[in-house]
Amino acid sequence: MNNLNIKKRIVLTGGPGGGKTTAIDLIRREFAGKLAIVPESATMIFSGGIERAANDEVLKAQQTAIFNLQKNLEDIQRATYPDCVILCDRGTLDGLTYWPSSDEDFFETMNTSLEEEFARYDAVIFFETAAKSGESIRSNNPIRTESEHAAIELDNKLQQVWSKHPNFNLVSSSESFIRKVMFGIMTVENVIGQYK
Template sequence: MKKRIVLTGGPGGGKTTALDLIRREFCGKIASVPEAATMMFSGGIDRAKNDTVLRTQQVAIFNLQKHLEDIQRATYPECVVLCDRGSLDGLAYWPDSKEDFFKTMGSSIEEEFARYDAVIFFETAAKSGESIRSNNPIRNESDKAAIELDTKLQAIWSQHPNFNLVGSSESFIRKVLFGIMTIENVIGQYKHY
């Protein structure tokens, strides 16, 4: 079976920009999966204001993410599936314990890691003091919140056996280019795509 790669990281990390560029570079060889949370929140669902709603939203995002990945896998069986975020991103937003997250989702960290052959993590620009403003109206995190989320996400995803970090740097263009090269290298590990 063709491979599945997740692009993730804190808000303002450059992953969406890199994904747009890599789609052009590997046209016809990759199938991209849009970010489930952005789809949901741009579709008229307001961000949670309490933990009960937050839990329900994260369950919906978790399931939507996995179903979108499975749809792309079935639709494009010959392509590498490149995911804008992965099923474990919701763990960074979960208001309760890690154990509660996996019990609620009916899964485990091992099961979720097994879905992905590689993780490419784009560290938030806020960690190097740069602005994280974007064209995504759904993203409303402050720099401080972006750093906190990035730290949580990195702690989760760095446990994956094929974790690749695209660190924050002062030049956004160099960072995105490094991210694209990292994606190319990971995809290049699978010569059959």
């Protein structure tokens, strides 16, 4: 089983409307048997009957639930697929973007640090929102409620957090969608190649 017991997790993240969900479906097909997908925890919670909140206390409770679910889903996939690279549809630090108070409060509430969370992931692939290129981000996803303006703000905040990761890979909104997916596939391939 050579080096396959070494942690290998990739985060695929970015602002709303970046093409992340479609890219994950294509990457899943490309790496069948080598990759296990961690679904987006926020989508699971909000599509399960929990309403989005504006109240700070409720928002904190929701983000805490999303953070813990994300970690548990990653652990489940790692235990279920020990020989696979784990591809995460978003990561534990995405919640920092939605946290209604300070970063310090987020890390204290979650009992972690930026460094600890970065250490969970080998690479970050960031799909910039199409809204930054003036394109529509409308989709069939009923969970997505953001306007183009809100998508750009979220994208900027997410990029500010994740760009500090030592293996951060930006896929610009100016790229064609096919190029975005190809870049994502190449990055996944490179990480898998490190463990052969």
